[in-house]
Amino acid sequence: MLASYLKFAEPQLDEATLSGVVEVLRSGQLASGPWVQQFERQLSAFCAGRPVRVLTSATAAVEVALQLCGIGPGDEVITSAQSFFTVLNMIVKVGAKPVFVDCDLVTRNIDLAQVEAAITARTRAIVPTHYPGALVDMDALLDLARRYELRVIEDAALVIGSRWHGKNVGAFGDLVTFSFHPNKNITSIEGGALIVNDEAEAKRVDALRFHGITYLPDRTRDVAFPGGKFNLPDVNARIGVAQLQHLPEFLAKRRSLVEHYFARFASDPRCLLPPTPSPTRDDGFSWNIFCVLLPLDRLTITRKAFRDALESRGIGTGVSYEALHLSTLGRSYGGHEGQFPNAERIARETVTLPLHTAMTNTDVDCVCTAVAEVIATARK
Numbered sequence: 001m002l003a004s005y006l007k008f009a010e011p012q013l014d015e016a017t018l019s020g021v022v023e024v025l026r027s028g029q030l031a032s033g034p035w036v037q038q039f040e041r042q043l044s045a046f047c048a049g050r051p052v053r054v055l056t057s058a059t060a061a062v063e064v065a066l067q068l069c070g071i072g073p074g075d076e077v078i079t080s081a082q083s084f085f086t087v088l089n090m091i092v093k094v095g096a097k098p099v100f101v102d103c104d105l106v107t108r109n110i111d112l113a114q115v116e117a118a119i120t121a122r123t124r125a126i127v128p129t130h131y132p133g134a135l136v137d138m139d140a141l142l143d144l145a146r147r148y149e150l151r152v153i154e155d156a157a158l159v160i161g162s163r164w165h166g167k168n169v170g171a172f173g174d175l176v177t178f179s180f181h182p183n184k185n186i187t188s189i190e191g192g193a194l195i196v197n198d199e200a201e202a203k204r205v206d207a208l209r210f211h212g213i214t215y216l217p218d219r220t221r222d223v224a225f226p227g228g229k230f231n232l233p234d235v236n237a238r239i240g241v242a243q244l245q246h247l248p249e250f251l252a253k254r255r256s257l258v259e260h261y262f263a264r265f266a267s268d269p270r271c272l273l274p275p276t277p278s279p280t281r282d283d284g285f286s287w288n289i290f291c292v293l294l295p296l297d298r299l300t301i302t303r304k305a306f307r308d309a310l311e312s313r314g315i316g317t318g319v320s321y322e323a324l325h326l327s328t329l330g331r332s333y334g335g336h337e338g339q340f341p342n343a344e345r346i347a348r349e350t351v352t353l354p355l356h357t358a359m360t361n362t363d364v365d366c367v368c369t370a371v372a373e374v375i376a377t378a379r380k
């Protein structure tokens, strides 16, 4: 039995970080200051020296990435129907048309065969979301993008710390976005990062995230296009710097909790689980969320009733994610039921179980026992 309520996600901030925040507040330099530069330098080192810019969220990073690619009205952007609203919203916000494809049922990653089939003369970019457990096949994705001359904007919000052929996500590829929302592997409270290819792109991001301003030799400023206001405060960057140092230990903790989930579910395999960690493939695959598909067709209860039952036992859950093409916005672009069976089944059956660094294996045991009991009492 749980002593207190178990949230499905929770950040871990140590006392040194809190003291660091107070120091920043006392310093008087609160925005676009030294801690922002330090956070960017450290993220750049993490990404093999590629230029990095931090922003107020991953959502801002996706918007700026699309603008950096010059994507707008008349352009199409291919993305998975199974992702967070950010991707759909930002494609629409820059004036482009979202083109959805389905995902794999187990890895939840975008189906690259369907991506290729969806490419038209108007396609400008592919925006895949990586899921914990298995990355999108980056060799195949980058090869596809090269063949059709498309930009790739990786939504890596869930997978900072994952590696592909030994390289960190963000250390290779085209444009990559991270999220530092409190539910992610590391947090800056709110915040995000955009990894770009060269200094020219980084300079353009500087303007896109700060009013479109460029600085003139006579120390006045000019604006040639309407930029956004997405610069990260130094307080957030200070937290981000501290969190990045803890990333290896946070990832190790998350992985060990996930291993325990897999061990527990192995003896009670009624839910469909994420891809099982393999000793060769799993090294570096970060676990931000642990989602299962409920066997709803064999239960007498709805997902809501299942979640309510866990809630009444003090266990928080989430939904990652609704199907984008079935949102009101997605439907306005032709999205309809039956279009993407895997994304729709995930949207119907998925439940995000608690996973964060303050948890213990005993917490995982409590969650698994509760899941098993609720399912057992609701069997048809």
Ligand SMILES: Cc1ncc(COP(=O)(O)O)c(C=O)c1O
Binding pocket: 056, 057, 058, 059, 060, 083, 084, 086, 087, 129, 155, 157, 158, 178, 179, 180, 181, 191, 192
């Ligand atoms: C897959 C995915 N992409 C993007 C985002 C957006 O991140 P942010 O809240 O930093 O804008 C989220 C947030 O939950 C997410 O889960």
